[in-house]
Amino acid sequence: MTPQPSKRRSTRPSPRPFLKWAGGKRALLPQILGALPEGKFEFYVEPFLGGGAVFLESFRTGRIGRAVLCDRNLELVETWRAVKTAPKTVFELFGQWAQDKESYYAVRALEPAELSPHARAARVIYLNRNGFNGLYRLNRSGGFNVPYGAYTRPQRLDLDNLLAVSHALKSVELVCEDFESVLKAAPAGAVTYCDPPYWPASKTASFRDYDQRGFTGEDQQRLGACFRELGGRGIVGLLSNADVPETRALYAGLEIGTVQCRRSINRDGAKRGMVNELLVRTPTVDGLKTP
Numbered sequence: 001m002t003p004q005p006s007k008r009r010s011t012r013p014s015p016r017p018f019l020k021w022a023g024g025k026r027a028l029l030p031q032i033l034g035a036l037p038e039g040k041f042e043f044y045v046e047p048f049l050g051g052g053a054v055f056l057e058s059f060r061t062g063r064i065g066r067a068v069l070c071d072r073n074l075e076l077v078e079t080w081r082a083v084k085t086a087p088k089t090v091f092e093l094f095g096q097w098a099q100d101k102e103s104y105y106a107v108r109a110l111e112p113a114e115l116s117p118h119a120r121a122a123r124v125i126y127l128n129r130n131g132f133n134g135l136y137r138l139n140r141s142g143g144f145n146v147p148y149g150a151y152t153r154p155q156r157l158d159l160d161n162l163l164a165v166s167h168a169l170k171s172v173e174l175v176c177e178d179f180e181s182v183l184k185a186a187p188a189g190a191v192t193y194c195d196p197p198y199w200p201a202s203k204t205a206s207f208r209d210y211d212q213r214g215f216t217g218e219d220q221q222r223l224g225a226c227f228r229e230l231g232g233r234g235i236v237g238l239l240s241n242a243d244v245p246e247t248r249a250l251y252a253g254l255e256i257g258t259v260q261c262r263r264s265i266n267r268d269g270a271k272r273g274m275v276n277e278l279l280v281r282t283p284t285v286d287g288l289k290t291p
């Protein structure tokens with residue numbers, strides 16, 4: 001008897017980001033996915049993972065073959081690893097804490113080094129969902145210091161979504177490194193989307209957004225040089241950054257487009273208007289179709 005393909009439709013939900021990450025790309029997915037090559041990415045590299053919106057959407061639309069996802073924030077990468085290997089445990093540990101102000105400060109005060117890796121992941125997700133604007137900010141001694149977010153409705157965690165994310169990560173390598181090493185190791189034919197901390201839009205804005213080391217002007221230059229080399233190595237690269245004269249100069253000569261998006265993370269509500277961002281692409285490579 002010839003086996004028949006199953007007619008049962010998968011009930012697994014589509015994976016969505018489980019973290020609200022500063023600079024998250026959910027709102028720009030149609031433009032970003034539209035600027036990436038058509039068809040399946042045999043090897044996908046995302047060196048600035050954050051909340052992983054672009055990876056998850058690419059997976060949802062069946063475009064991911066092998067993938068390397070990287071971020072320099074160890075707590076973040078360990079959270080992704082815990083969701084990959086033990087989504088249910090992370091969900092249950094998250095559920096042990098009430099979502100109110102007093103509990104928030106108690107969870108914030110927990111010493112991560114004294115928790116299990118799964119409890120550390122649950123704590124990161126809990127602080128992200130209950131802290132102000134989903135910010136990730138550490139003080140000089142490395143302690144998380146974002147104040148309580150006072151949401152009117154508690155931000156619940158969806159187990160089915162964690163299971164779907166875990167499934168999406170099955171054959172994915174999660175690494176905690178500087179972007180340069182993963183971009184240098186990417187093979188010919190790879191596709192990469194780079195979403196670094198942005199060049200500050202004003203002189204008073206800070207580069208120090210995501211960790212204590214910050215992302216300096218030198219890091220931007222290093223990324224610019226690395227990104228320029230990709231095309232010559234047969235790699236398709238797409239990169240987001242702020243639309244400022246410095247980034248236009250850094251990527252001059254490459255294909256530069258602009259997209260409009262809402263700037264959501266700003267303490268000053270009046271400054272949360274629409275801003276332009278750059279989408280920079282390496283030159284089209286033979287054998288890979290770009291739109």
Ligand SMILES: C[S@@+](CC[C@H](N)C(=O)[O-])C[C@H]1O[C@@H](n2cnc3c(N)ncnc32)[C@H](O)[C@@H]1O
Pocket residue numbers: 021022023024025026047048049050051052053054070071072073076177178179180195196197198210211214215219
């Ligand atoms: C703009 S966010 C990425 C947001 C992500 N695209 C999303 O949709 O949520 C930038 C990320 O780069 C990471 N990062 C900062 N410096 C880095 C470095 N030198 N190498 C790798 N990752 C770095 C930060 O920890 C942060 O998570």
